[in-house]
Amino acid sequence: xxxxxxxxxxxxxxxxxxxxxLASFEINSSSDEVDIKLNDPASLYAAKTIGLNxxxxxxxxxxxxxxxxxxxNSDPFIIIADDVDKQYVHQNITSVDAISL
Amino acid sequence: xxxxxINVTSNAQDGAHCFTLDKLWAIECTGTTNAVFHSYASAIxxxxxEFTVKIDSGKFKEFCREYVKEVNFGKKPQIVVxxxxxxxxxxxxxxxxxxxxxxxxxxxxxxxxxxxxxxxxATGNSTFDAIIKETVIIDxxxxxxxxxxxxxxxxxxxxxxxxxxxxxxxxxxxDDLKSTGSTGGQMAYASNNALKFYYVNDGxxxxxxxxxxxxxxxxxxxxxxxxxxxxxxVPTSDSTHNIYLF
Numbered sequence: 001x002x003x004x005x006x007x008x009x010x011x012x013x014x015x016x017x018x019x020x021x022l023a024s025f026e027i028n029s030s031s032d033e034v035d036i037k038l039n040d041p042a043s044l045y046a047a048k049t050i051g052l053n054x055x056x057x058x059x060x061x062x063x064x065x066x067x068x069x070x071x072x073n074s075d076p077f078i079i080i081a082d083d084v085d086k087q088y089v090h091q092n093i094t095s096v097d098a099i100s101l
Numbered sequence: 102x103x104x105x106x107i108n109v110t111s112n113a114q115d116g117a118h119c120f121t122l123d124k125l126w127a128i129e130c131t132g133t134t135n136a137v138f139h140s141y142a143s144a145i146x147x148x149x150x151e152f153t154v155k156i157d158s159g160k161f162k163e164f165c166r167e168y169v170k171e172v173n174f175g176k177k178p179q180i181v182v183x184x185x186x187x188x189x190x191x192x193x194x195x196x197x198x199x200x201x202x203x204x205x206x207x208x209x210x211x212x213x214x215x216x217x218x219x220x221x222x223a224t225g226n227s228t229f230d231a232i233i234k235e236t237v238i239i240d241x242x243x244x245x246x247x248x249x250x251x252x253x254x255x256x257x258x259x260x261x262x263x264x265x266x267x268x269x270x271x272x273x274x275x276d277d278l279k280s281t282g283s284t285g286g287q288m289a290y291a292s293n294n295a296l297k298f299y300y301v302n303d304g305x306x307x308x309x310x311x312x313x314x315x316x317x318x319x320x321x322x323x324x325x326x327x328x329x330x331x332x333x334x335v336p337t338s339d340s341t342h343n344i345y346l347f
Contacts, residue, residue: 002122004169008162014130016165021126038126048127077169082162101129101139 001076007050008082009096015050019070027059033097034059051097052081058092065090103172104179107138107152111185118152119179122172130161134196138182154183155196164194244268244306250277253298263304263326270300270308270324275315275342278334296334302326310346318344
């Protein structure tokens with residue numbers, strides 16, 4: 001099964017990525033944001049990032065929740081963060097920060 | 102192996118793209134009606150690998166659900182994201198009508214010869230807001246004037262400065278008007294098209310309009326000094342026509 005991750009900041013700003021596009025998770029210095037780096041082979045060093053705002057010092061459980069959803073969800077359409085419908089894969093995600101592709 | 106087919110223009114299959122699913126690394130919503138497919142089909146990150154598909158307003162999430170379902174459970178090996186040529190898509194939330202009109206705005210220059218003599222046609226989604234017919238002005242300064250079929254264009258303005266004595270204004274022959282004559286004509290005569298143009302007598306003499314071979318002036322043929330006339334040439338057969346002055 002080919003799984004996809006869904007992020008949405010507004011009705012006009014969102015992204016769907018195949019799980020294979022995931023490259024890494026980076027936690028910022030304030031421990032209140034997780035940057036999801038995308039695996040775009042054509043632009044390895046360019047900024048292809050989806051930022052998630054999280055409650056301070058809760059980034060690790062958020063990353064764990066994303067990994068678990070990818071591993072265990074039977075539905076291939078996985079909502080990681082949707083600010084419009086207020087749906088989040090983990091309760092400590094507060095919003096989508098920015099989608100930079 | 103499944104692939105994606107994207108053709109966002111209605112111009113046949115020109116510029117269409119098809120690539121395997123593993124070459125897609127993201128679908129981005131860049132506005133309430135835009136779903137941008139990011140691929141690295143050519144292994145170069147460039148605009149050429151980004152394809153914007155029009156979706157129903159605010160339906161990005163619904164479109165994504167459809168996409169994931171089609172990728173995993175669809176039976177067809179080729180997923181038609183948008184085929185603007187035929188206005189079809191595998192997805193309900195893709196706006197086929199908008200994509201069919203997604204060709205960048207452009208301009209078309211229509212030559213004078215097309216405007217005056219030929220048929221302008223277009224296929225697909227075409228709109229002609231207005232076509233302004235070019236008015237060709239022919240100025241003749243002589244007692245008697247004979248104009249060629251090349252000069253008689255639909256909508257032409259013929260200015261005749263009559264001098265010295267009563268003159269004539271002679272029109273081309275039927276053959277010439279049909280484009281088969283030596284001077285080359287200006288109308289599709291056999292298809293029963295009338296030809297209308299304008300005559301101005303700005304001289305000081307009365308002028309009589311005279312038909313060329315195959316033509317017959319019906320009714321009043323004279324135009325007095327300082328008067329104008331609209332001249333209508335109406336085919337009556339392949340070899341004859343009537344001329345009316347109004």
